[in-house]
Amino acid sequence: MSYFLMPLLLLDKLKNSKINFIKMTKILITGASGQLGSVLTKKLQDKYGVDNVIASDLRINPSFNGCFEVLDATDFDALSEIVLKFEITQIYHLAAILSANGEKIPLNTWDINMKSLFNVLEVSRLTNIDKVFFPSSIAVYGNDAPKTETPQDYVVAPSTVYGISKVAGENWAHYYYERYGLDIRSIRYPGVIGHQSLPGGGTTDYAIDIFHKAVKNEVFECFLEATATLPMIYMDDTIRATIELMEAPKENITVRTSYNLSGMSFSPEQLTQSIQKIYPDFKIVYKPDFRQKIAESWPSSIDDSSARSDWNWKPQFDIDAMASVMIEELKLKYITELKIS
Numbered sequence: 640m641s642y643f644l645m646p647l648l649l650l651d652k653l654k655n656s657k658i659n660f661i662k663m664t665k666i667l668i669t670g671a672s673g674q675l676g677s678v679l680t681k682k683l684q685d686k687y688g689v690d691n692v693i694a695s696d697l698r699i700n701p702s703f704n705g706c707f708e709v710l711d712a713t714d715f716d717a718l719s720e721i722v723l724k725f726e727i728t729q730i731y732h733l734a735a736i737l738s739a740n741g742e743k744i745p746l747n748t749w750d751i752n753m754k755s756l757f758n759v760l761e762v763s764r765l766t767n768i769d770k771v772f773f774p775s776s777i778a779v780y781g782n783d784a785p786k787t788e789t790p791q792d793y794v795v796a797p798s799t800v801y802g803i804s805k806v807a808g809e810n811w812a813h814y815y816y817e818r819y820g821l822d823i824r825s826i827r828y829p830g831v832i833g834h835q836s837l838p839g840g841g842t843t844d845y846a847i848d849i850f851h852k853a854v855k856n857e858v859f860e861c862f863l864e865a866t867a868t869l870p871m872i873y874m875d876d877t878i879r880a881t882i883e884l885m886e887a888p889k890e891n892i893t894v895r896t897s898y899n900l901s902g903m904s905f906s907p908e909q910l911t912q913s914i915q916k917i918y919p920d921f922k923i924v925y926k927p928d929f930r931q932k933i934a935e936s937w938p939s940s941i942d943d944s945s946a947r948s949d950w951n952w953k954p955q956f957d958i959d960a961m962a963s964v965m966i967e968e969l970k971l972k973y974i975t976e977l978k979i980s
């Protein structure tokens with residue numbers, strides 16, 4: 640259906656809906672079964688109540704508790720139906736194809752990442768959604784950007800289709816804010832490391848896989864070179880940053896494209912050394928593949944002073960603190976799994 644027809648049909652539906660009078664926070668998360676989505680959903684359920692958070696994705700996670708809707712976010716009608724049905728007031732739009740998978744299917748990646756974002760932007764505009772969260776990435780920077788402490792406002796010229804879709808998304812977010820006053824907020828995430836969920840096709844995935852191997856006493860084969868330093872962040876810091884940004888007073892938000900966010904920076908070699916403080920016999924071998932080139936085009940550290948000054952961002956986890964929690968939590972997970980089977 641064309642974007643000219645859709646608004647008319649939706650507005651017609653809206654006339655009969657109570658959505659304009661509802662003040663209670665009702666959150667929709669797209670991509671809720673993914674690495675970040677599954678953890679963020681739980682946090683938002685704790686904060687706003689299980690019934691006020693609607694998780695959605697192409698597939699439900701078997702262990703999920705709460706309200707779940709199967710949703711392909713590229714389907715405008717399906718998305719708007721859910722927004723109207725649950726009287727949604729905030730959307731966290733996490734559904735996207737990441738950098739490494741994106742390079743395998745470039746045009747599909749563009750199509751999926753952009754179409755789902757346009758749908759979220761349009762439905763948000765038409766139903767007066769209070770706030771939208773859109774995740775961007777360090778992937779917006781390309782080979783020409785300074786590698787260390789990459790500045791917030793440096794030219795963004797990405798080398799992956801994922802990065803191109805994020806740059807475009809940031810500009811569309813800015814446009815919807817300027818043109819329609821849509822309160823859309825965004826963070827350029829570094830590689831996110833967590834024990835709760837598995838990564839989904841990114842270049843920074845190695846930094847999670849490595850912990851699973853270490854805990855299982857296996858050798859880790861790394862797809863990046865030993866010295867490939869990238870910005871990373873621990874899951875708890877990521878979730879806290881996301882919620883802090885979404886809760887910051889509107890007048891404090893000076894960046895309407897996307898905020899740089901920094902947690903820590905390390906290379907596979909440095910991460911190995913940190914793991915070896917706990918498992919001295921842990922071994923890594925290097926077999927770089929196409930993802931090394933992607934990593935080389937990204938910053939190795941990020942200047943996040945705008946996030947720090949606008950909404951008081953401060954990370955809590957450094958590499959050793961993160962490695963120690965990851966190992967403790969994964970040990971517990973594998974012991975529990977062994978006991979159950």
Ligand code: AKB
Nearest residue numbers: 737738776841842843
């Ligand atoms: C990826 O590796 O694609 C993501 C990212 C840094 O956006 N984790």
